[in-house]
Amino acid sequence: MSKDRSSKNTMENSGLSADEQLLFCNARPEPYKPYSIKAVEDFANWARANSLWILAFGTGCCSIELRPLMTARFDISRFGIAGRPTPRQSSVFIIGGYVSVKTLKRIIRSYEQMQGPKFIIALGSCPANGGMYFDSYNTINQFDLYLPVDMYVTGCMPRPEALLAAIMELKEDIKVGNCDGANRYVENLDWYKANQKKVIKNWDMPDYNW
Amino acid sequence: MNTLLDRLATDFGIYDISDRKPAITTLKVEKQQAERLIRELRDREGYTHLNFITCIDYIEQGIFTLVYMLHNYGDKSTLGVEVDIDRENAEMTSIHTLWAQAWTYQRELREMFGINFPGSPRQEEDFCLEGWDDIPPMRREFNTKTYSTETFGHREGRVSEDPREHMKAQLYPTRGGDN
Amino acid sequence: MIYASMSEWFGRVGNFGLTLLIVTVYGLLVGALIERIIAKVQGRVGIPYSQPFINIAKTFFKRTAVSHGIMFYLGPVFRIAGGIGTLAFIPVIYGSEMFSNFSMAGDLFLVIYFMFFGQLGMALGAGESGHPYSAIGIARGLSQMTAYEVPFALAVISIVIQYDTLSITEIVAAQQGGWQNWTVITNWVATLAAMLAFLGMTGYSPFDIFLAPQEIPIGPPTEFHSAYLSFLQINRALFGATKLVLFMNLFFGGATGWVELMIKTLLIYMVAIVVGVAFPRFRVDQGIRFFFKIPTLIGIMSIVYVQMVLA
Numbered sequence: 001m002s003k004d005r006s007s008k009n010t011m012e013n014s015g016l017s018a019d020e021q022l023l024f025c026n027a028r029p030e031p032y033k034p035y036s037i038k039a040v041e042d043f044a045n046w047a048r049a050n051s052l053w054i055l056a057f058g059t060g061c062c063s064i065e066l067r068p069l070m071t072a073r074f075d076i077s078r079f080g081i082a083g084r085p086t087p088r089q090s091s092v093f094i095i096g097g098y099v100s101v102k103t104l105k106r107i108i109r110s111y112e113q114m115q116g117p118k119f120i121i122a123l124g125s126c127p128a129n130g131g132m133y134f135d136s137y138n139t140i141n142q143f144d145l146y147l148p149v150d151m152y153v154t155g156c157m158p159r160p161e162a163l164l165a166a167i168m169e170l171k172e173d174i175k176v177g178n179c180d181g182a183n184r185y186v187e188n189l190d191w192y193k194a195n196q197k198k199v200i201k202n203w204d205m206p207d208y209n210w
Numbered sequence: 211m212n213t214l215l216d217r218l219a220t221d222f223g224i225y226d227i228s229d230r231k232p233a234i235t236t237l238k239v240e241k242q243q244a245e246r247l248i249r250e251l252r253d254r255e256g257y258t259h260l261n262f263i264t265c266i267d268y269i270e271q272g273i274f275t276l277v278y279m280l281h282n283y284g285d286k287s288t289l290g291v292e293v294d295i296d297r298e299n300a301e302m303t304s305i306h307t308l309w310a311q312a313w314t315y316q317r318e319l320r321e322m323f324g325i326n327f328p329g330s331p332r333q334e335e336d337f338c339l340e341g342w343d344d345i346p347p348m349r350r351e352f353n354t355k356t357y358s359t360e361t362f363g364h365r366e367g368r369v370s371e372d373p374r375e376h377m378k379a380q381l382y383p384t385r386g387g388d389n
Numbered sequence: 390m391i392y393a394s395m396s397e398w399f400g401r402v403g404n405f406g407l408t409l410l411i412v413t414v415y416g417l418l419v420g421a422l423i424e425r426i427i428a429k430v431q432g433r434v435g436i437p438y439s440q441p442f443i444n445i446a447k448t449f450f451k452r453t454a455v456s457h458g459i460m461f462y463l464g465p466v467f468r469i470a471g472g473i474g475t476l477a478f479i480p481v482i483y484g485s486e487m488f489s490n491f492s493m494a495g496d497l498f499l500v501i502y503f504m505f506f507g508q509l510g511m512a513l514g515a516g517e518s519g520h521p522y523s524a525i526g527i528a529r530g531l532s533q534m535t536a537y538e539v540p541f542a543l544a545v546i547s548i549v550i551q552y553d554t555l556s557i558t559e560i561v562a563a564q565q566g567g568w569q570n571w572t573v574i575t576n577w578v579a580t581l582a583a584m585l586a587f588l589g590m591t592g593y594s595p596f597d598i599f600l601a602p603q604e605i606p607i608g609p610p611t612e613f614h615s616a617y618l619s620f621l622q623i624n625r626a627l628f629g630a631t632k633l634v635l636f637m638n639l640f641f642g643g644a645t646g647w648v649e650l651m652i653k654t655l656l657i658y659m660v661a662i663v664v665g666v667a668f669p670r671f672r673v674d675q676g677i678r679f680f681f682k683i684p685t686l687i688g689i690m691s692i693v694y695v696q697m698v699l700a
Contacts, residue, residue: 025455032452044450051440051447072432077424080440085606088614089448102340115614116452129365135355137347138339141362182452199361202341210455 011207049174055090062124063096098126116182148181236290263315304330322348416626451615464514465620471507472628518612526608530599536680537589543688544583561643579691585684593665
């Protein structure tokens with residue numbers, strides 16, 4: 001998949017060694033356009049909203065709040081929501097609480113492997129402003145510097161009901177076509193990448209993980 | 211226990227013995243004697259289990275205190291062997307030959323405090339922090355708040371309240387402070 | 390079969406298309422129903438009946454897709470070709486010219502071949518994705534398939550001897566005239582072996598190790614996404630329903646109408662579900678050992694039974 005390296009539409013992948021660079025795709029992602037026929041786009045958005053698959057990647061303590069949603073008491077599957085163990089097939093990434101720098105690297109990899117349209121719900125206070133880890137040496141303070149966030153749920157920790165309410169609100173947003181975080185990410189890729197590389201000191205992965 | 215401690219005092223020059231809890235005793239030993247003492251405790255006295263190795267930073271005295279917590283399954287007693295080492299050029303004998311798991315602790319101590327354990331396996335590799343380029347974060351001269359604000363930024367609008375005052379004002383506004 | 394004219398051939402293709410549509414939609418609905426039943430067992434409400442359709446629409450309308458190579462494209466295509474091919478040679482409704490598909494003299498062979506074909510195509514496609522969990526899932530899936538094919542093949546051989554034919558239509562015809570003529574009564578040993586193999590075929594617990602969402606992210610389809618995945622989802626429903634129709638034809642007397650078909654296939658499916666909700670998962674070596682012991686023995690016994698008792 002390695003294309004012309006001098007072209008403008010490639011990433012540098014400078015974190016990789018010369019022979020590793022041959023193994024990874026270096027194409028630059030492009031923003032996608034909605035379907036030109038409005039009815040098709042509306043139908044697609046409706047389908048997306050009613051079939052949200054959550055990536056099973058708990059990043060911090062708040063992700064414990066995800067489990068009750070699967071149980072008999074809340075039963076999130078009523079709303080077409082299911083867990084999905086692989087980023088390729090999931091569409092919602094729930095950032096479950098504090099994000100350490102080490103985890104952030106994995107989150108970026110997983111997020112970039114998800115197929116658009118993809119949405120991020122930031123759960124808890126920590127991704128919003130650092131929360132109780134605001135002075136920690138390895139926990140980021142503002143998650144939206146690194147990846148685009150569609151919905152914040154504050155609280156330490158938020159109750160499962162709060163998360164459920166956020167998912168419901170996200171569904172409404174998707175239906176009207178507001179959630180285009182993946183596009184924002186691609187359009188401002190250089191800004192996001194600069195922020196990511198500022199905190200992730202050992203960047204030993206491709207610039208965009210296809 | 212007391213006979214053991216008496217014998218150790220003559221053989222290894224331990225000092226500063228104190229009973230922290232009924233079954234936990236700590237003692238101090240010089241850096242040069244430490245490995246010999248631990249080996250003796252493991253091989254002769256039944257302290258076969260290494261609970262953990264940790265470090266306390268006494269920045270005022272310019273020392274690190276390493277604590278080797280050993281456990282004896284025979285009489286269910288725990289012995290903490292404390293070793294003072296110099297804060298500058300901190301270095302200690304590796305005990306990974308006694309317990310294989312010790313090198314994990316030693317890797318962590320090197321990363322978090324900057325203590326060298328010559329000969330310990332995989333010392334140079336990252337343990338928890340990936341690509342750390344500042345002074346080791348658990349040293350007390352490292353200011354986490356400054357580092358966090360410089361590196362990760364500060365969200366505008368975030369305010370920190372004193373919990374006690376804040377709760378007084380929010381939860382018990384009528385009591386006027388003496389609750 | 391020789392067709393009299395082009396128009397008759399087109400008519401048959403059209404009829405097959407209709408059968409395909411009905412069976413796929415039925416498969417998706419049964420999938421939702423089964424999910425709901427499992428949810429009720431767990432004290433939940435479960436997914437809406439429309440959920441499988443919405444899921445397919447969503448995966449189909451994903452905006453981006455990445456490829457890992459030619460075989461990665463072909464994997465889902467082979468898989469769905471296996472599903473369609475299996476259905477194409479099974480007479481769905483007995484006595485109906487319209488829904489007998491391309492059934493012919495040796496169709497049982499073709500059907501069993503096509504059941505393998507889809508799995509192998511999928512294995513190639515998933516292998517090209519390069520994901521280690523895919524490879525693990527394939528290794529587990531294929532070894533489990535090899536294991537459950539043994540009792541299934543023995544059972545099929547047994548009923549082939551019993552009815553002295555390789556045509557599914559004739560096998561169904563021989564079972565007409567009341568429940569006492571069904572294979573499940575006349576050759577209960579073969580049916581028992583086949584139903585045990587059926588547990589492995591459906592991929593429900595205790596034989597769901599090759600999907601195992603908790604350990605190897607859903608196994609072979611780990612890397613498949615977007616439209617590839619929608620193909621796989623359609624095939625899952627189609628292939629599942631097709632297997633049910635095959636079992637119904639071979640062992641439970643076939644069906645003369647769609648309502649009879651739906652009732653019978655649902656009851657056959659419930660066997661796998663009841664076992665699935667009641668038993669925990671086998672490891673792959675335990676599963677293989679299971680199939681090579683009792684079910685294989687029963688399969689051999691069924692051939693002996695046919696030769697000694699029925700002959």
